[in-house]
Amino acid sequence: EAQVTQNPRYLITVTGKKLTVTCSQNMNHEYMSWYRQDPGLGLRQIYYSMNVEVTDKGDVPEGYKVSRKEKRNFPLILESPSPNQTSLYFCASSQSTGTGETQYFGPGTRLLVL
Amino acid sequence: AQTVTQSQPEMSVQEAETVTLSCTYDTSENNYYLFWYKQPPSRQMILVIRQEAYKQQNATENRFSVNFQKAAKSFSLKISDSQLGDTAMYFCAFMKHVTGNTPLVFGKGTRLSVIA
Numbered sequence: 001e002a003q004v005t006q007n008p009r010y011l012i013t014v015t016g017k018k019l020t021v022t023c024s025q026n027m028n029h030e031y032m033s034w035y036r037q038d039p040g041l042g043l044r045q046i047y048y049s050m051n052v053e054v055t056d057k058g059d060v061p062e063g064y065k066v067s068r069k070e071k072r073n074f075p076l077i078l079e080s081p082s083p084n085q086t087s088l089y090f091c092a093s094s095q096s097t098g099t100g101e102t103q104y105f106g107p108g109t110r111l112l113v114l
Numbered sequence: 115a116q117t118v119t120q121s122q123p124e125m126s127v128q129e130a131e132t133v134t135l136s137c138t139y140d141t142s143e144n145n146y147y148l149f150w151y152k153q154p155p156s157r158q159m160i161l162v163i164r165q166e167a168y169k170q171q172n173a174t175e176n177r178f179s180v181n182f183q184k185a186a187k188s189f190s191l192k193i194s195d196s197q198l199g200d201t202a203m204y205f206c207a208f209m210k211h212v213t214g215n216t217p218l219v220f221g222k223g224t225r226l227s228v229i230a
Contacts, residue, residue: 033217042205042222043220045218048215050215056215059217092218097215097216100211102149107158108158
């Protein structure tokens with residue numbers, strides 16, 4: 001089954017404790033992206049990747065890092081989480097860009113930073 | 115920068131009735147794509163329907179159809195024969211027609227409740 005998976009689905013952590021949210025897709029997609037969803041703000045892009053070893057900032061990158069060592073994986077790293085990073089996070093992927101390719105979303109990761 | 119506005123934070127509809135969700139957007143682009151995503155209580159983001167701006171014909175997917183008015187920059191979603199499973203948050207989204215980064219620009223959503 002074609003899908004985007006994320007782990008963990010739920011996470012409670014404390015300020016300053018490094019964490020990684022994994023994202024994996026099995027569709028051989030080139031383009032991957034992370035969004036965060038906050039009440040009243042909709043979804044906003046954090047980081048994106050055009051292909052392996054090609055990543056760049058989105059609209060709200062502060063406090064986050066990403067890597068793309070393999071095509072299928074695009075982990076989101078919070079080196080020192082803070083309470084304002086409490087949010088619902090989505091990973092998304094599409095085959096390419098430039099032709100309005102549908103972006104497929106993972107199931108979401110709900111993060112609470114105390 | 116592109117913006118997407120959904121002016122109805124909440125709506126409700128009786129089962130089997132028809133409901134229309136509104137969406138307007140602001141862009142200087144001529145070529146772009148528009149989407150409606152559904153987010154049920156499970157929080158999964160599910161694509162409902164997609165429209166290319168260069169196509170005049172409105173997209174249709176079973177009970178879901180859009181009214182795309184390019185000049186007015188309007189992209190409403192019509193749900194016919196509403197079902198209880200349609201209860202969800204609905205997001206309108208815009209994507210530029212460019213190579214490179216193509217983030218979806220989302221509206222703030224409309225919470226739809228289908229009432230039995």
